[in-house]
Amino acid sequence: MAFAHQPFDYVAPAGLRAPEPRHKVIIVGAGPIGLAMAIELANHGVLATVLDDNNVVSVGSRAICWSKRSLEILDRLGVGERSVTKGVTWKVGRTFHRDKEVFNFDLLPEDGHKMPAFVNLQQYFVEEYLVQRAQALNIDLRWKNRVISVDQKADFASVKVVTPDGSYMLEADWVLACDGARSPIREMMGLEFDGELFEERFLIADIEMQGDFASERWFWFEPNFHPGQSALLHKQPDNIYRIDLQLGWDTDPEVEKRPETVSPRIEKVVGHADFKLDWISVYTFQCRRLRSFVHSNILFVGDSAHVVSPFGARGGNGGLGDVDALGWRLAAVINGVAAPEALQGYDRERCYGADENLLNSSRSTRFMSPEPGIERLFRDAVLHLAGRADFARPMVNSGRLSKPCIYPLVAPDADLPAGARPGAVAPDAPLENGWMTEALGRDFVLLALGCDAPELGLRVVKPVLTDMIRRRYLGDQPQAVYLIRPDQVVAARWLSVSAAGVAAALEQSWEG
Amino acid sequence: MILNTRPNIADSDGFYADLLAAHRGLPEAESHAMNARLVLILANHIGDAKVLSQALVLARAES
Numbered sequence: 107m108a109f110a111h112q113p114f115d116y117v118a119p120a121g122l123r124a125p126e127p128r129h130k131v132i133i134v135g136a137g138p139i140g141l142a143m144a145i146e147l148a149n150h151g152v153l154a155t156v157l158d159d160n161n162v163v164s165v166g167s168r169a170i171c172w173s174k175r176s177l178e179i180l181d182r183l184g185v186g187e188r189s190v191t192k193g194v195t196w197k198v199g200r201t202f203h204r205d206k207e208v209f210n211f212d213l214l215p216e217d218g219h220k221m222p223a224f225v226n227l228q229q230y231f232v233e234e235y236l237v238q239r240a241q242a243l244n245i246d247l248r249w250k251n252r253v254i255s256v257d258q259k260a261d262f263a264s265v266k267v268v269t270p271d272g273s274y275m276l277e278a279d280w281v282l283a284c285d286g287a288r289s290p291i292r293e294m295m296g297l298e299f300d301g302e303l304f305e306e307r308f309l310i311a312d313i314e315m316q317g318d319f320a321s322e323r324w325f326w327f328e329p330n331f332h333p334g335q336s337a338l339l340h341k342q343p344d345n346i347y348r349i350d351l352q353l354g355w356d357t358d359p360e361v362e363k364r365p366e367t368v369s370p371r372i373e374k375v376v377g378h379a380d381f382k383l384d385w386i387s388v389y390t391f392q393c394r395r396l397r398s399f400v401h402s403n404i405l406f407v408g409d410s411a412h413v414v415s416p417f418g419a420r421g422g423n424g425g426l427g428d429v430d431a432l433g434w435r436l437a438a439v440i441n442g443v444a445a446p447e448a449l450q451g452y453d454r455e456r457c458y459g460a461d462e463n464l465l466n467s468s469r470s471t472r473f474m475s476p477e478p479g480i481e482r483l484f485r486d487a488v489l490h491l492a493g494r495a496d497f498a499r500p501m502v503n504s505g506r507l508s509k510p511c512i513y514p515l516v517a518p519d520a521d522l523p524a525g526a527r528p529g530a531v532a533p534d535a536p537l538e539n540g541w542m543t544e545a546l547g548r549d550f551v552l553l554a555l556g557c558d559a560p561e562l563g564l565r566v567v568k569p570v571l572t573d574m575i576r577r578r579y580l581g582d583q584p585q586a587v588y589l590i591r592p593d594q595v596v597a598a599r600w601l602s603v604s605a606a607g608v609a610a611a612l613e614q615s616w617e618g
Numbered sequence: 619m620i621l622n623t624r625p626n627i628a629d630s631d632g633f634y635a636d637l638l639a640a641h642r643g644l645p646e647a648e649s650h651a652m653n654a655r656l657v658l659i660l661a662n663h664i665g666d667a668k669v670l671s672q673a674l675v676l677a678r679a680e681s
Contacts, residue, residue, distance in 0.1 A: 469631055472638065480641045480649040484634075495623040495676060500630045 107344050108314055108384050109230050111162045114237065116250040121267070121274035128262060129155050130440055132278040134253050134291055136160075138169065138229060139408030139425040140284030141236035145183045146429050148243045149548055150437030150592075154282070156245060157267060159252035163233035166385035167312050167348050169422030170226050170340060175510040175531060176426045177221035178543050178594070185235040186221065193225035194341050199323040201492075201504055205330045208492045209499045213507075218574045219534040220541040224507065226321075226342050228312075229422065256281065256294050256404070263403050280436065281404045289410035295401065301394030302468055304415065305355035306475045309362050309388050313347050313372060315381035325417075325504040327474075327489055331374035336474050336504070338417065339375065346384060349375055350416070352474065359388040391415035391475075393468045395460045399428075400453040407432060412460040414467035417474070417505030424463045427510065428456050434548070434592035444616050451617070459511045466506040473503035518598040518611055523581045528596050532588065533578040537569050545569070546594050550612060556585035560605035562612075591615060621672035 120126055131147060133140045136158035144154045172180070172189065180186040197213040213223040240247055254273070255266040264277045283291035292299075324339040326332070335352035342348055349372055353362055361367055363386050373379050395412035399405060408425030432452045438444035476485040491498035513529035526533055532553070535542045545567050552559040554568045555575065569575055580586055589597040589611050598611035627633050641649050661670055 466631070469635055473634075479646050480644070480653075481638055484637065488634075491676075494679070497623050497625045497627075500625050501634055503631065503634075506631065 108346075108382070109228065109344070111165070111230075113161045114247070114249045116161055116270060117248075118271045119248055119251065119267075119269060119274065121276055122269065122271055126276060129276060129278040131155070131280045131282060131436070132157060132265065132276060133282045133284055134265070135283070135285035135410070136233075136237070136247060136249075137164065137284060137286060137408070138232050138236060138422055139429060140282070141233060141240055142179070142183055142426060142429045143282055143284055143407055143433065144240055144245045144247075145236065145243060146433035147437055148240075148245055149183070150433060150441075152437045152440050153243075153245060155276075155278075156240070156247045157251040157253055157265075157276075158247070158249055161249035163230040163237065164228075165230070166310070166387055167228035167230070167342060167346065169229045169232075169419075170342060170348055171419035171423075171507070172225050172227055172232070173419060173423045173508045173510075174215075174219065174221045174223050175508075176423045177225060178531075178534070179426050179430050180232070181221065181543065182548065183236070184239045185232070188235050189227055189232060190221065190225055192231055192343055193227035194321050194343055195222045195225050196321040196323060196341070197223055198320070199325065199504075201502055202324070202326040202329060203489045203493070204328055206493065208489065208502065218536050220536075220543055221534070224419070226340055226348075228342055228346065231343070232422075253285075253290065256291055258295075258402060258404060261403070279403060279440070283404060283406045283410045284408050285410050287409040287413045289406070291404065292396070292406065292410055295404065297396055297401070299392075299394035299413070300397060301464060302392065303394065304391035304471050304475065306391040306415075306471065307353040307355065307357060307359060307362070307388055308391070308416070309351045309353055309368065309371075309386065311349045311351075311368055311372060311386045312342070312384040313349060313376075313381045314345055314384050315347060315376065316345060317376075319347065327502075327504070329375075332371065337375060338504075347376075347381075351375075353388070355475075363388055389416075391471050393464045393471065395457070395464060398453055399456055400449050405432065405436070405449070405452075411456070412464065414463050415471045416467075417470055418463070418467050419505070419508045420463040420467055423508040424459065427459050428452075430593040431455050431459075438616070448616050455513050458513060462511045463508070470503045470505045513595065515595075515597070517614065518600055518603075518607065520583075520586065520599055520601045521581070522583060522586055522599055522601075523578060526579050526588070526596055526599070528598055530596055532590050532594050532596050535569075535572070535574045535578055542569070542575075543594065546590050548592050550592060550597070550615070551590050552608065553579070553588035553590055555579055555587070557587065557602065559587050560603060560608055562605050562608055564608070564612075589615075619666045619669045621669050621676065623676070 131154035133156045200210040215223040253265045263281045326337045338350040340348040399411045407428045414420045476482040488501045515529040517528035559566045588599045597615045
């Protein structure tokens with residue numbers, strides 16, 4: 107059934123009557139990234155104020171594929187289990203060329219992780235869960251509060267906000283622009299995106315239909331029902347299906363969006379007319395980012411900082427990666443634990459993450475819409491061979507699905523499993539009670555495996571050594587100590603270490 | 619020797635991108651000429667007549 111949007115209550119803000127005291131953090135945009143950011147900061151003891159120009163959750167499914175890492179982050183924010191319960195868990199993808207299945211893949215998720223590889227869940231559900239969680243944490247969510255200008259001073263920033271009752275000014279030590287791909291803040295600051303804009307348009311539609319489609323990802327190159335283009339079908343909860351159709355660069359988006367144009371196309375995809383159109387949108391492929399995400403006291407997070415073409419699930423998941431990398435650092439700066447230079451670490455790591463997403467997305471886009479001539483020739487040759495020779499299958503690129511990036515940390519390392527090396531997210535594993543991801547929590551912790559950890563006042567997690575923990579963290583070694591960051595990224599690891607060694611690595615983790 | 623049709627390139631996306639980059643900016647006829655040279659270079663590297671003959675069959679087959 108279609109989602110019923112319940113508007114959130116607008117309350118006239120105090121600032122309309124008298125100037126408000128300077129805020130610590132203002133978050134502009136209550137999409138999934140702004141809301142997640144506010145909750146993450148609240149979990150670290152910082153209450154932000156969130157401004158949104160609207161008063162409903164997203165219209166249309168928008169970001170739908172949430173990766174394992176995103177689900178772990180959402181779990182830390184308190185909405186992970188709800189998201190998995192509601193969402194459609196899938197692991198098989200099928201790729202078709204014309205009317206033939208060329209191959210399929212199974213993400214083959216390993217056992218022993220709390221979260222599945224991917225869950226499909228409409229963005230509006232994720233936002234709804236996050237709003238409820240933010241409200242429970244007493245986060246100040248201001249609906250119908252639109253920022254129309256921003257003024258950056260040396261040690262604070264001020265924004266002018268328009269409400270249904272007039273406008274007012276707000277000051278804050280930090281302003282987080284979580285205002286999406288067309289970020290008004292970015293525009294107001296005159297910052298430009300660098301990167302590629304593809305002359306390729308896709309139509310996205312949510313349709314409601316009864317039926318028993320498998321919980322799989324289906325991708326078609328040049329399907330007979332949509333000659334020369336590509337198409338994608340994804341199942342979502344509540345009998346809503348998401349269909350993406352490539353339109354080609356020479357089409358008129360306004361014409362393509364009309365239900366009388368869209369419906370016959372979708373009829374061809376699903377093979378019947380017994381469906382209801384729920385939402386239609388047209389978008390242009392782009393792979394671009396800001397040169398820097400940190401502009402003194404104004405920080406860019408999520409789509410405002412970088413946009414990628416879809417099919418890799420790298421937009422929403424990339425944004426949550428930003429939240430993961432920024433929350434603990436910014437909270438530490440605000441709480442006086444770290445110097446503002448620590449935010450350079452956010453900039454460096456997430457530019458690296460964004461570049462990885464941009465590279466993968468650009469390559470997928472090129473494969474889906476090759477330039478005429480030799481690019482097209484190679485693309486078609488790969489598709490031709492993929493049905494008959496295994497080697498060509500990994501070359502078929504219908505999107506490379508989001509994985510957490512492994513940051514290039516310079517940190518103490520030892521001869522231990524590569525999957526848990528410094529820069530990687532600490533792998534999950536079942537513990538006697540609960541999961542590793544839950545036990546690691548939100549602070550720097552020491553993970554002591556088969557030995558004691560040096561005494562530094564850091565929390566120590568010392569799990570029973572199961573086979574799974576040995577395999578993921580020890581390999582052939584009898585013991586090890588891991589230093590894990592608040593975003594659960596491995597900061598350093600040793601076979602054995604002194605308190606001074608840990609202290610040095612800890613110090614290094616804060617450096618920009 | 620048997621023709622290896624299993625995936626054998628560690629970073630196939632990277633290779634594919636390099637391949638397209640090598641062609642970028644060439645007129646189509648020059649691209650075809652470059653492909654021909656590439657086939658000859660790789661064939662020489664392989665050397666084994668049986669492998670080459672299997673590769674020719676695989677490449678020639680209609681879908």
